[in-house]
Amino acid sequence: MKKRTFGAIVLSAVLAASLAGCSGGAMTEITDKETNKTETASGSEEDSKDSIKVGILHSLSGTMAISETSVRDAELLAIKEINVAGGVLGKQLEPVVEDGASDNATFKEKAEKLLLNDKVATVFGCWTSASRKAVLPTFESNNGLLWYPVQYEGMEASKNIFYVGAAPNQQIVPAIEYMNENYGKKVFLLGSDYVFPRTANSIVKKQAEDLGMEVVGEEYTPMGHTDYTTIISKIQDVKPDFVFNTLNGDSNVAFFKQYKDAGLTPDEIQTLSVSIAEEEAAGIGASYLEGHLVAWNYYQTTDTPENKKFVEAYKAEYGEERVTDDPIEAGYDAVYLWAAAVEKAGTTDVDQVREAAGGIEFKAPEGTITIDGENQHMYKPVRIGMVNGEGLIDEVWSTDGPVKPDPYLESYEWAKGLSNVQ
Amino acid sequence: MELFLMQLFNGISVSSILLMAALGLAVTFGLMGVINMAHGEFLMVGAYTAYIVQKLFIAYLPAGVFDAYCIVAILLSFLVAAVLGFILERLVIRRLYGRAADSLLVTWGISLILQQAARSIFGSPNVGVKAPSFLEKSLRIHGMLSLPYKRIFILILAVFCLFGVYWLMYRTRQGRNIRAVMQNRDMAAALGVNTGRIDSATFAIGSGLAGLAGCALTWIGAIGPTLGTNYIVDTFMTVVVGGAGSLLGSVFGAGFIGIGGTAFEFFTTASIGKVLIFLCVILLLQFRPKGIFAVKNRALED
Secondary structure, eight states: OOSTTHHHHHHHHHHHHHHHHHHHGGGGOOOOHHHHHHHHSOOOGGGGTTEEEEEEEEOOSSTTHHHHHHHHHHHHHHHHHHHHTTOBTTBEEEEEEEEOTTOHHHHHHHHHIIIIISOOSOEEEOOSHHHHHHHHHHHHHTTOOEEEOSOOOOOOOOTTEEEOSOOGGGTHHHHHHHHHHHTOSEEEEEEESSHHHHHHHHHHHHHHHHHTOEEEEEEEEOTTOOOOHHHHHHHHHHOOSEEEEEOOTTHHHHHHHHHHHTTOOTTTSEEEESSOOHHHHHHHOHHHHTTOEEEESOOTTOOOHHHHHHHHHHHHHHOTTOOOOHHHHHHHHHHHHHHHHHHHHTSOOHHHHHHHHTTOEEEETTEEEEEOTTTOBEEBOOEEEEEOTTSOEEEEEEOSSOBOOOTTOTTOGGGTTGGGOO | OHHHHHHHHHHHHHHHHHHHHHHHHIIIIIITOOOOTTHHHHHHHHHHHHHHHHHHHHHHSOGGGGGGHHHHHHHHHHHHHHHHHHHHHHHTGGGGTTOHHHHHHHHHHHHHHHHHHHHHHHOSSOBOOOOOGGGTSEEEEETTEEEEHHHHHHHHHHHHHHHHHHHHHHHSHHHHHHHHHHHOHHHHHHTTOOHHHHHHHHHHHHHHHHHHHHHHHTTTSOBSTTHHHHHHHHHHHHHHHHOTTOHHHHHHHHHHHHHHHHHHHHHSOHHHHHHHHHHHHHHHHHHOTTOTTOOOOOSOOO
16 A cells, blocks of 8 residues: 555545444344244244234444334333233234344345244334335335334325324424423524434424524534534524524534533523433433423323333333333334234234224323324324433423324414425 | 634634544554554543443442542543553454554454443443533633633643653653654664564553543543444544644644634534535645655655
8 A cells, every 4th residue: 555645545444434334333233132032933924823923123233222222122011011911812922123223224124024024013113214214115015014103203194104203293393382482582493414303494494484483593413423512602692592402312412511511501591302302311411401491292200190100110121220201102102002903903914903093092101192093193292391400301381182193284374385395 | 703712712622622532543543553443432431431430439439529530530541441452452453563454444343342342231322421510610701702611621631641642752761662663663673672562552552542532522422332433533534634643743633623623614514514624634635645744754655
């Protein structure tokens, strides 16, 4: 290697390798206990007469593992509970766990494996919108069934997906209304640079216009961005009434630590985050987040008898120090909702389950949720919460009851034309 | 004006963080020529060491002495990472000297193993580390111009480390031996320097510096298994732009990327800013392929 170009070659090699590294962490992950179990019990349909195979497809390695492993845990807990109670249609559920490895191509490949090789009755999985969009064609062409546990940007309603997380009108829209009423009209938009924050903010901008609010800043940072001082300077310069935060992953830690360092408090400039739940709060540190607002449908502190039971069971299974949060709860709900639909249909056949699913109610930890048969989203209550000193979230406002899901925001005059935004 | 000064400070602060993170690499890559893709994971090791030290302080010592954890953490994160670096050099790296592509792949493999190990031990969610309370405030000069103590502390720490490395390399017998081995291994060996021992020690020092930087990073960013991947590109860029093998080069590299990057980000957006700084680096390397401060020597180019 000639020395002249050595530096340049090294630099490009490092770049390439580290970009690959984002997804490459993947390959080393050890397969899950459950996977081993099913693989030894050869996967043909004949063998599984007394059991029903269900797929679980989350990132267990790579950058998204931070969030998705807990959702897998909740789904396995629900499966275990259902099995103890006698299973579905008298058969035990047999989870097949696959690792999407935070890589969309891997997600697609594993989805194909689950549907075609394992012939699972349904799949619980995905977190990022990108991974959902990557597996969507696979589920549609093979008529599979995916239960998606995370709030998302809306503008989608596939007949092969049930959306158990919030649609935009069950999180973002009411959150902006709440902030407009309680904090003021100047909003600063901050998000990670990918599909969810950009689509969410295109909704917020339309809504802000309708409410007579002013968007005083809009910033996106690459995933894994570590320095927010410049953006915080911009925030201090334009002095918004609140920051609407759609940052995802590690960036939130850097942002909130540096926000506090800059001497900013929620009393001065409040923030509202839609991707920080109890689990992320623990990683950021309660002292940095105390007093900041978040919007979800469920908190660990949500006061229902079902939630008390759920939190106890989750901690008993996985450890006292673990916390539950919205996507974890949605993953848990998804399994019960599917089981109820199968019981009602009397079969695991996808078309008949889908037919039966509309109108099914489940007394979930967050309160009663109901499947909307038309768009396959859930009726859910909406809650604004404030992070407390222990890193848990206290509810400060909620809707009176479950809100009807409206993924395309058709019931809002200002949202016309938004469905084309992608 | 306030905004300008604030941004200038931000730029300098980002530079100091970069310098801190890149200093270890300036030793292992710059001096030794090992393309160490696991450098980021040494940062991670330091960060987790700080986390463990903090946990122990909370569990076993009275709350009054909590703030002292940062001194213990700084020392221990250096030590733990240095020992790990020493072991790695002995077991793996020493078999790969002079084989750039191989060492790149092997160290990348090591980085994946370390990441997954961290995930198995600490779990994949981020862990929280609280900065000592005397660093939590900021020095409010006027209006929005306020300088966080953490950032000032990291700046001082970076300067301190820089002078430490400078002193070690240019003012001690050990440093002279290191430089001799790096410049002409055979001649140094002929003169009685134990080159194998020097290699291990140098790699350990570089790794230790990374660990120390990792400890400082816990105060401003996320601590998780993927911490290293967030910094690896910027640190390599710092060393390459500055000129491998030159400490002063790394300082200028960090300044160039830190101040330039924040300025671009201020006038455009974070994503575009990143693109612009990469463009500048590519252009710079076109004209100065060995970086700003290329080390001149009389050896024939290989």
